[in-house]
Amino acid sequence: MRTTTIKIAPLAFGIIWLAGSWNAGLAAETKYDPGASDTEIKIGNIMPYSGPASTWGEMGKIEAAYFEKVNAEGGVNGRKIKFISYDDAYSPPKTVEQARRLVESDQILLLFSPFGVPTNTAIHKYMNGKKIPQLFIGGGGSKWNDPKKFPWTMGFQPSFLDEGKAYAQYVANAHPDGKIAVLYQHDDYGKDVLAGLKLGLGAKASMIVGEASYEVTEPTIDSQVVRLKASGAGIFMNFAGPKFAAQAIRKIAELNWKPVHIVNIPASQIGSVMKPAGLDISQGLISGGFVKDATDPGMADDPGVKRYLAFIKQYYPGADVTAGTNALGYILAQVMVHVLKAAGDDLTRENIMRQATNIKDLEVDMLLPGIKVNTRPDEFAPVRSIQLRKLVGDRWVPFGPVIEPVDEK
Structure with missing residues (x-):
């Protein structure tokens, strides 16, 4: 069960999935940066829930639903995910305001799946200056693949x-x-x-x-x-x-x-x-394209599509299964959980980036056949192939x- 707190402000609201206390018998050797503890992992997010790009706000909603599923199944390595998502109305000045709010007030461990090229550009230097992961950006800017100048920022989809x-x-x-x-x-x-x-x-x-x-x-x-x-x-x-x-x-x-x-x-x-x-x-x-179509009759027996549709039915009923935005949000959330699991009990921002930049041939439910997630410390482009x-x-x-x-x- 989830508890939802909605904060309303001009052009801004937060969707916060609060994690309950969880005693998982963690190993004695743990490392934490702000936003991580024995019981929870704080993940920040910025979406255009209003404004000219509001269609893409669906990504934030389905990501929240996926993290609800993860929490219901025991969390990640015994820790619940606290997902804090704010609206920026696809306005770069508002994106800056919300990023500062997440980093300086909410004390997030990392920023996940913030949407938009101009909006993420506005916080690009800020996030790297703070050395906080800006992971799996929802927008294919080629600038996100620049590990030398911006080692804390990574896109996801083909640029x-x-x-x-x-x-x-x-x-x-x-x-x-x-x-x-x-x-x-x-x-x-x-x-x-x-x-x-x-x-x-x-x-x-x-x-x-x-x-x-x-x-x-x-x-x-x-x-x-x-x-x-x-x-x-x-x-x-x-x-x-x-x-x-x-x-x-x-x-x-x-x-x-x-x-x-x-x-x-x-x-x-x-x-x-x-x-x-x-x-x-x-x-x-x-x-x-790089995302499966859940309504394609040819995909009816695909195991990944079956899992996706079952997830939609249980955790986000009424969601538009024809929308690639929903499938993409699901994909991004799956990859984020993969990184968090790989990080184990070393929940430092440095280790989060280490895991995010060493993904090898990862297959997730809704990527098209033949398309896998691969990253290297010198290659911050998880998906480059296009169908x-x-x-x-x-x-x-x-x-x-x-x-x-x-x-x-």
Whole structure:
């Protein structure tokens, strides 16, 4: 059973799963940093529960549910997880405020799965200056893989740079004479995917004939889509957030434009993007992926999917099983628990990072077949492989081989 405390403030609320006392007969030799004790491990989290990226707030809710499951089963090495999650409304200044609150007031051991590239950028130096792990960021910024300059920060999913390279590899092979138009969010997130596309195209970067960006505060991107159609492109790269990606899908249909349409991973959700945009006009869209689709009939007998669905039924009933955000939150929580278990009774921040940077061929329930978690002290990118998928009906159907990133020399 869980006790939930909700703290409400302007644009901020906390979801705190309080751990009960637990006497586990710990070994005599234990090491703790602030946030860890014989009975609990404090994990901090920052999510956009409100604001323009609120769709992604579901990740925080399912992570909380997974830690509830872990606690119900006895915790991690006898310790319960206390998960403290605050809202930043996808606003970098608010992210700074909430990070300071978690570190200086709540005294967390580590920050887990904070969402967003611009938001995590705002606290990047702060977390490293404090030497507090900033682990498994929910956002594919390539900057999270920089162990020399930022040894306390690690992403998880394929970086937006790698994602852009994967799309470049696909269009260069499948549409070598094509013309590309790109819509992208005007921040580190959108710029990273665009940069990866250009790096992957290399000498063929001239295929890009139109670019248009938008700010998350804009009400619509209709005018940008109109301009991109006028470029004469037959390939449309939709590097947008969920709300704007759906707008672009609708506008393209309204204009009777029929390009090869590629939408990036963060905006590939069936429930929050494709259905609101219109499944009928979304057919044939292409996206990358690394997460299993729990509704795929071909996955019905997959043991990992079965465990995921059983978890949803018991600990988060009513959750949208079509949402990749939920599957990703589940994956991240599983990997976080793996790291905590490996840390044993040495719950120092230094040892947490040591375990997080020495993961070898870890398979978790909802990663696609052939995709595993691997890290090294000099390689902070847990997942780099990408599987291309095409929207058929109400699900993504994988096609082609798993794409491994090619690093420029």
